Amino acid sequence: MVAVRVRPTRAADITSTDPASPGPGLRVAEHGSWVRWQMRKARPADESGRFAALHNPAFRKLFVGGLFTFLTMQVAGIARAWLAFELTGSNTGLGGVMLAFGACSIVAVPYGGMISDRFPKRKVLILAGLLQAATPVWLGVAVATGTASYWMLIAASVVQGAVISILAPARLSFISEIVGRESITNAIFLSMSTVQMARVVGPAAAGALIGVALFGLAGVFFAAGVLGALSVILLIGLPSGTPASRSGRSALGDIVDGLRFVRSRPDLMHLLAVSFGVVLVGFPHMAFLPVVAEQVHDSGSTGFGFLNASAAVGAVIGSLSLANLQRRRLRPFQTRSAVAFGVSLVVFAVMPTLYAALAVMAVVGATSSVFQALNNSLLLTMTPVEYHGRVQSLLMLSFSGFAIAALPIGIIADAVGIRATLVGLGILVLLVMAAARLAQPRGLPEETTL
Known part of the structure; x- marks a missing residue:
């Protein structure tokens, strides 16, 4: 492994056929159309600004399409939850x-990451997007015709879980190819802002529309399908992306190869371990916001909604405020954001009033979102393009796993109280970062890349 500092890009870099070439928005230039398209669309590496990546027409389409994708997830998720309660009448x-x-x-x-690395990413996004759009339409038809059943909800949830596992690594990898190494951080932060904007708008809109007689639950499902279809339409006209890698291995072989690659890179192992630790012990706080609203601040569902909105607004502000962060400062800010997240979680737990808690929750949302975006950016800049999807899928495992961690944390909260539990989670985040500092690989510069 060789540590290199990426230099400004010249025309010669853009036309290079070296798969590891770090030209803007280009990794593998095997197809002339892809090269010509990137030469027309890629922005110069020295341009900067908080919204710099949006100067790239292709990224603008992905940005808006991503907003529709995440709105589909939020709206469909609220509708599924409501239908589940209507059908069963139970929390179970x-x-x-x-x-x-x-x-x-x-x-x-793991299979989502492998698919992202093996096939052209635009096609992966289109097929997964179509499936994401079709699922809520199917449920909408079932609700409208009175044939909806619980097994349909389970099937739809399984499909949506699989779709998101494919969409997330494919979208992140495609972004890195379109905007280039020097603009990855800006593009990732902007993309993260769409996730948080969807968190603010999606649940509120879905909840309101469910209660509208002429719209109802079926209409919400149909609206989610339309949003998903719009995200697919915006992909039309973009190039297919990096040509599919033909390793000759089976699907399982490609997954194992990705794991071996990560094991061979101490810097990646360290980064993934830090992410797993912080996410597993810190991010489950989101599952207990209803308890904080009801038992701590006696504000019920209204307080719960405000806490969620405050976290999402803080996350949007945090993402946009650091969108023009220089790449060499990613590691220091990753550490600072995690420490700030742990401290703010402790402070949030002891706030005496709802208004004070809302203010601190905005900081919690901002720091957690920044930490997540920095991890994505670091992994993309430190990893060769042929491993982007598989490495990103490993990072996604931590976010899938924190829902499981919420169960034992909930048991602890029932025993010692929610305030003490949240204080403990914040302290654990700080301990994870202290351990990460002690275990940090030596001799690896901040801009380690291949």
């Missing part, structure tokens, strides 16, 4: 739907 029924979604996501994530 709702939990079963969530379990089906989460379990399938965990199982499918």
Whole structure:
């Protein structure tokens, strides 16, 4: 492994046929059309600004399409949860739907990364997007005709879990190819802002429309399908992306190869371990916001909604405020964001009023979102393009797994109280970062790349 500092790109870099060439938006230039398209569309590496990546027409399409994709997830998720409660009238029924979604996501994530690396990413995004759009339409028809059943919800949740496991690594990898190594950080932060904007708008809109007589639950499902279709339409006209790698290995062989690659890179192992640790012990706080609203601040569902909105708004502000962060500063800010996340979680737990808690929750949302975006950016800049999907899928495992960690944490919260539990989670985040500092590989510069 050789540590290199990426230099400004020249025309010679853009036309290089070296698969590891770090030209803007280009990794593998085997197809002339891809090269010519990138030469027309890629922005110069020295341009900067908080919205710099949006100067790239292709990224603009992905940015808007990503917003539609995440709105589809949010709107369909709210509609599925509501239908589950209508059909079963129990929290167990709702939990079963969530379990089906989460379990399938965990199982499918490694295969999603492999598919992203093996096939042209635009085609992967289109096929997965069509499946994502079709599923809520199917449920909408079932609700409208009075034939909806619980097994349909379980099946739809399984499909949606698998689809997201494919969409996420493919979208992140495609972004890195389109905007180039020097603009990855800016593009990732902007993309993260769409996730948070969808968190603010999606649930509120879905909840309101369910109560509208002329729209109803079926209409919400249909709306989710339309949003998913719009995300697919925006992919039309983009190039297919990096040509598929032909390793000759089986699907399982490609997954094993990705694991071996990560094991051979101490810097990647360290980064993934830090992400797993922080996410597994810190991010489950989101599952207990209803308890904080009801038992701590006596504000019920209204307080719960405000806490979610505050976290999402903070995340949007955090993502946009660091969107023009220079690549050499990614590692320091990753550490600082994780430490700030742990501290803010402790402070949030002891806030005496709802208004104070809302202010601190915005900081919690901002720091957690920044930490997540920095991890994505670092992995993409430190990894060769042929491993982008598989490495990103490993990072996704931590976000799939924190839902499982919420169960034992919930048991602890029932025993010692939610305030003490949240304080403990914040302290654990700080301990993870202290351990990460001690275990950091020596001799690896901040801009380690291949």
